[in-house]
Amino acid sequence: MSEERITTHRSASGRNGFARWLMVVIPVALGLLFFVPTPYYVTRPGSAIELAPMIDVEGGEKDETGAFMLTTVRMGEANLAWYLYAQLSPDAELMEKELVVGKGESNEDFTRRELAVMDNSQKIAEAVAFRMAGYDVKxxxxxxxxxxxxxxxxxxxxxxxxxxxxxxxxxxxxxxxxxxxxxxxxxxxxxxxxxxxxxxxxxxxxxxxxxxxxxxxxxxxxxxxxxxxIIVPNRVTISSEGIGGPSAGLMMTLEIYDQLNTEMDLTRGYQIAGTGTISLDGTVGRIGGINHKIVAADKAGAEIFFAPQDDQGPISNYEEALATAKRIGTSMKVVPVRTVEDALVYLRSQPLKKS
Missing domain, CATH: 2.30.42.10 (PDZ domain)
Incomplete structure (x- = not known):
């Protein structure tokens, strides 16, 4: 009987020792996962945001039966946990820090640049939209x-x-x-x-x-x-809510033009997402992270996605977008555009969506 009690005592002692070992190891492991930095940023799908509530054009009309949406990419410094996650998930991607934040730059520098570029993109979008609507722009x-x-x-x-x-x-x-x-x-x-x-x-x-x-x-x-x-004849108010970068240029141009154009609802009743920089001549330019934006648009229920058909890389943004669309099995139509006029021609050709 005494031998049985000794065995039981040893078993209990072993379990307590294992539990104490876990209490030490688990916090250390979590600390390594979430607080050990890596030389990478991680990017992943963000969101698709309707532009009509964000943009107000003086004298314009918001008569859309559908919606134009900008798309975003989530980005942040990758700790060890995010690094491991990116190795396993097709919807996460690692980027070397110096490709995001320049050597010697701080995160504050990066944020200032992204917001400044977004501000410039907004102004160019205003200029292009007003010119297309027949207004003089200075x-x-x-x-x-x-x-x-x-x-x-x-x-x-x-x-x-x-x-x-x-x-x-x-x-x-x-x-x-x-x-x-x-x-x-x-x-x-x-x-x-x-x-x-x-x-x-x-x-x-x-x-x-x-x-x-x-x-x-x-x-x-x-x-x-x-x-x-850039001076346009009517006041435009854009509440971009801290969103940075130039990639919403195309979609902001379409939303502003649609509010100025009272003859036709350009959305035709569809949920329309997209991405691309905009130049003063209306050219749509290449952006980063389009694969993540396709995923974000699909989750938001977009039916049409405009993607830049550029010549600036081994494959165009459109080809990248199409590959991701096929991978996730979306029914969303991916449409290539080189200029904002390409997007307008496509939209005007679409039948009104039946409710």
């Missing part, structure tokens, strides 16, 4: 927009994302070509006086040029874009 070049700074270069600790360079050494800089052309005549060690605006206030700084990485030229080390003032 476009003025304001200077060179700083969309990023290069690590260990002169501009790094002086200029910020969103600054607008208006002159160098007293010479007006209306476009990025003006700046690049002027600096191409300079050498490493030369000084230049930069005049720029930040949050509406003018500032001046003197920078000493350095050799640009992977280049024979000297420069200040920025990612330049053209900053333009």
């Amino acid at each position: 476009v003025e070049n304001q200077g060179v927009w700083v969309m990023g700074t290069v690590d260990n270069m002169p501009a790094k600790n002086v200029l910020k994302i969103g600054d607008v360079i208006t002159s160098v050494d007293g010479k007006k800089m209306s476009r990025k070509e003006d700046l690049l052309g002027y600096l191409s005549e300079k050498r490493k060690g030369d000084s230049v006086e930069i005049e720029f605006t930040r949050d509406g206030k003018k500032q001046k700084q003197t920078l000493v040029l350095d050799q640009l990485p992977q280049s024979k030229n000297a420069g200040i080390g920025i990612r330049p874009e053209d900053k333009q003032e």
Whole structure:
């Protein structure tokens, strides 16, 4: 009998030891999974958001029986858990951090750039839509927009994302070509006086040029874009709710134009999603993460999806979108577009959806 009690006691002691071991191992494992960083960002399907509640055009009409929707991608720094998830899920993708946030940039820099690019995309969408509706639109070049700074270069600790360079050494800089052309005549060690605006206030700084990485030229080390003032005749209010990036340009253009165009409901009663940048000439450009946007649109019940038919990669955005649509077995129609006019031609050809 005493031997049986000893055996039982040892079994209980073993179970208690195992339980204590688990109490130590499980928190450590969870800590490793959720708090150990990786050199990656993870992207996955976001959402499809109706544009009519977000956009108001003065003098326009919201008579849509269907809806235009922008699509988003969820993105965040990948801990070990997200890294493992991305290895297993076809709807998650890893990207090296330096492809998302430039070397030496902070997450705040990335956010500022994405919101600035979204603001510019909105203005271009307004210009294209109003021109298509027959209105005069005024476009003025304001200077060179700083969309990023290069690590260990002169501009790094002086200029910020969103600054607008208006002159160098007293010479007006209306476009990025003006700046690049002027600096191409300079050498490493030369000084230049930069005049720029930040949050509406003018500032001046003197920078000493350095050799640009992977280049024979000297420069200040920025990612330049053209900053333009676009003036449309009617006020447009867009509540983008913190959504960043340029990829909603096409769909915002369609929504604004539909509110201006009182002759026809362009949605024809359908749920229409899509993506693509928009240029002032109406060209629709390539975007990233279109596979995730197809999944998001399908989950939201979209019936039509506009995808850029671009020539900027091994395969076009449209081909990427079509492959994902086939993989998930959606009935959503994926439509290739090179210009906003392509989208309009397709929509005008569609029969009214029967309710």
